[in-house]
Amino acid sequence: MLLTGPALFVYALVIVLPVLYSLVLSFTEWSGVGWPRFVGFENYSRMLSDPVFWHSLRNNALIVLVSLIGQIPLGFFLAYILYRRLVRLPAFFEAVIFFPTLLSPVVVGLLFAVVFAPVGLIADLIGKIQGLPLFELLIFNSKSMAIVPYLIVILWMYTGIYMIIFLANLQKIQSETIEAAVLDGASEWGILIKIVMPGQIPVFLTTSIYAIAGSLKGFELLWVMTEGGPSYYSSVLGLYMIESTFSYYKYGFGSAVAIMLILLSVVVIVVLTQVAERLARET
Amino acid sequence: MKHTNLERGSVARWLSGATVALTLCFVGAFAQAETTVTALLPFTKVDNAARFTEELYARFQEQHPDISIEFDYLEHDAYHTKMQTLAISGNLPTILTLWPGKRTGYLTDQGYAMDLRPMIEQDNIAETQRAVFLSPQGANGEVYELGLPLVNYSNVVYANKALMAELGLEYPATLEEFEEQAAKIIEAGYRPVVYGDQSAWVMQSCLLSMLTARIGGLEWFDKARRGDSASFSDEEFVSAIATVSRMVDSGLIAESEPMTTREQAMSLFVSGRSVYLVGGIWEVSNLKNALSEDQQANIGMYTFPEIAGQRTTSASSSGALNTGYGISSSASEAEAAAAWEWVKFVIDYANADLATKYGILPVYKEGGIEEFLENTLDMESYRFSSGIETVLPVIDDKMDAEGVNEIINAGLQELILGNTTPEKLAVAYENWVAANDSNRQ
Incomplete structure (x- = not known):
């Protein structure tokens, strides 16, 4: 206890205290001027009755989904291909796939804002091919589809980081094991499922936690790309929280959204951990 | 040895000369900068508005060597956040940049800004400014800010x-x-x-x-x-x-x-x-x-x-209406008077040439600005x-x-x-x- 004391103290100072402070603020109305006024659960009930909150939550769920069933499996798949050297020039592909993760989200946001703009790159190409000079890309005009360009961008941008994580772990597998399996006549699929996959379950769990946390808190790339628009169609909870807090000086309401985000993260991660543990026991 | 004495003598003369010069500088500085006020501006130093403000201030200092203004610059959103913090902590700058509408209501509605009407009346500002630029901004007819006379x-x-x-x-x-x-x-x-x-x-x-x-x-x-x-x-x-x-x-x-x-x-x-x-x-x-x-x-x-x-x-x-300058209600009498001199200087027709130089086209009661305009689009805008x-x-x-x-x-x-x-x-x-x-x- 004595040895962990300093670490616990720092943890309490930078994590626990701010969260507790947010929790207290979430039950108040405070504009940053004067004293906060206690309002009970009013901020929470207002948040839960706001359609923008639910639409933002839905978009966040889609982002988490793309991370869990898009970025991570794709990252693993690419890592496996490179690890097993199923393509030529694996080092080149490794660098190319990892490169987007090195870019600033602001740069990526600006780049893809132009690509997906109504009069942007894609619209220009389609317009030229079809001979329609006034062609406009209207994917953002659909309430349900407005988040899709962002999902494509995060898939492109962050898959590389999972690929590197998996690649690093795959390289821990002793080559003799794989060679023995090949000599025994194991197929590529068999090697993947029976030998490689079981050892990667903890990595899947770690990357999933990382993906969920990142998916729920991220907003800067989206802000640069769409500003959450049109209207609130591509908004996410992070953006909803920032706008509520700093645009209208509603620190209490913003704190309620922040607490909701923390709760969501904790619940999803706990469920995921239990599923992973059960999976590990079964395999 | 003689050489050393000579050196000592010249060093002593140099030191006493420098001391006198430094003393004169300090005395001069204190005599000239009798009042120092602070101002926070809602734009960065690379902004066109910053260059205009700096040049305007240089001209102001020629006419008012007894007043010094310490300008600080902040990006628009950060400006509002900082002003709220400064207001709560009682550290507002003397000169405030205020919006005539609701944007800086967190200052004007809370009593952090001075009502300028007594000074407007005392200096007969209505004689030189169009009525629209002196329109009431507060619930009881208060005027909290005056800026370059233009409508956005x-x-x-x-x-x-x-x-x-x-x-x-x-x-x-x-x-x-x-x-x-x-x-x-x-x-x-x-x-x-x-x-x-x-x-x-x-x-x-x-x-x-x-x-x-x-x-x-x-x-x-x-x-x-x-x-x-x-x-x-x-x-x-x-x-x-x-x-x-x-x-x-x-x-x-x-x-x-x-x-x-x-x-x-x-x-x-x-x-x-x-x-x-x-x-x-x-x-x-x-x-x-x-x-x-x-x-x-x-x-x-x-x-x-x-x-x-x-x-x-x-x-x-x-x-x-354009954003303008107001005065913190916690400013001392001398600070408020110095800040008011700056406010009057900003809206003075005599500085119209400087405003137009930076593409700002104010509308004055005392005269037009056509003579300063060279660009066709500026002329169209005017x-x-x-x-x-x-x-x-x-x-x-x-x-x-x-x-x-x-x-x-x-x-x-x-x-x-x-x-x-x-x-x-x-x-x-x-x-x-x-x-x-x-x-x-």
Whole structure:
């Protein structure tokens, strides 16, 4: 206890205290001027009755989904291909796939804002091919589809980081094991499922936690790309929280959204951990 | 040895000379800078406004060597955050940059800014400034800020006159004619009008505000704002929103507008792919940067065409008074007097040449600024401003930001996409205003 004391103290100072402070603020109305006024659960009930909150939550769920069933499996798949050297020039592909993760989200946001703009790159190409000079890309005009360009961008941008994580772990597998399996006549699929996959379950769990946390808190790339628009169609909870807090000086309401985000993260991660543990026991 | 004495003597003389010079410098500095005040400005040092302020201050110091102002610069949003913090901690700068509308209500409504009326009266400012620039800003007629006398018009129709001539078009006199033009322009393979509404405020600030005051009239708007036998669910406001719908149907507003940025709209206009651009008067500086002198001569600036049944003249545009300087209510008597000297200096006609040099075109009571204008687009901009008979209110300048942003701005984008109706939007906004807006408290 004595040895962990300093670490616990720092943890309490930078994590626990701010969260507790947010929790207290979430039950108040405070504009940053004067004293906060206690309002009970009013901020929470207002948040839960706001359609923008639910639409933002839905978009966040889609982002988490793309991370869990898009970025991570794709990252693993690419890592496996490179690890097993199923393509030529694996080092080149490794660098190319990892490169987007090195870019600033602001740069990526600006780049893809132009690509997906109504009069942007894609619209220009389609317009030229079809001979329609006034062609406009209207994917953002659909309430349900407005988040899709962002999902494509995060898939492109962050898959590389999972690929590197998996690649690093795959390289821990002793080559003799794989060679023995090949000599025994194991197929590529068999090697993947029976030998490689079981050892990667903890990595899947770690990357999933990382993906969920990142998916729920991220907003800067989206802000640069769409500003959450049109209207609130591509908004996410992070953006909803920032706008509520700093645009209208509603620190209490913003704190309620922040607490909701923390709760969501904790619940999803706990469920995921239990599923992973059960999976590990079964395999 | 003699040599050393000589050296000692010259060093001693040098030291005593330097001491006298330094003392004189200090005495001079203290004698000249009797009062030092502080100011926080809502723009960064790389901004055009910063360069203008610095040059203006250099001129101010020539006339007022006894006053020193320590300027600090902050980006717009950070400025507001810091001012709130400074207000709470009792550390506000002496000179405040204030908005005439609601934007800095967190200072003016809380008593952090001084009412300037006694000083305005004492120095007879009404003799040199037009009445509109001395309009009341507080609930009891308080005037908290004075700035360069200009109106930031938010509804200007910029026209590419060369493209209009190519298509055989004249600037439309009525909305019906405008709508007829839209069809012809689309048929010719061009975009009729661009706005750049991705940030959502454009459609409200640069179009709906003008439509609302033109259709409803100034008196109705003021009553609706206060909830005095009028409201935003009235036919006047519904009709203004319905006009936006009508413009979507006729092609004057493209469905892609909610995701078109200002930069993209500007690019479509300057590259000759759109005949008109609707925006604020501030677009003049962007156009000057983007176009050559010859191309600038082809840009016309107009008020929006006449709308059938409008209650206000067509020689009108929505606009908000310029931001200006106020004085912290916690300033000492000497500090307040020094700050007031700066405020008076900023609005002085004698500095009109400096304002125009930086593309700022104020409207003075004492005289025009034509003689300082060299750029054709500046001249066009000044012609536009001088021709405005009635300044219409900008909704987000008069009403609380949250309701405007969350209900009107977002709602207008949904309206353009066909996902709401004018009636629903008007009712939703009235409900919000009735429950929350400080105008109704």
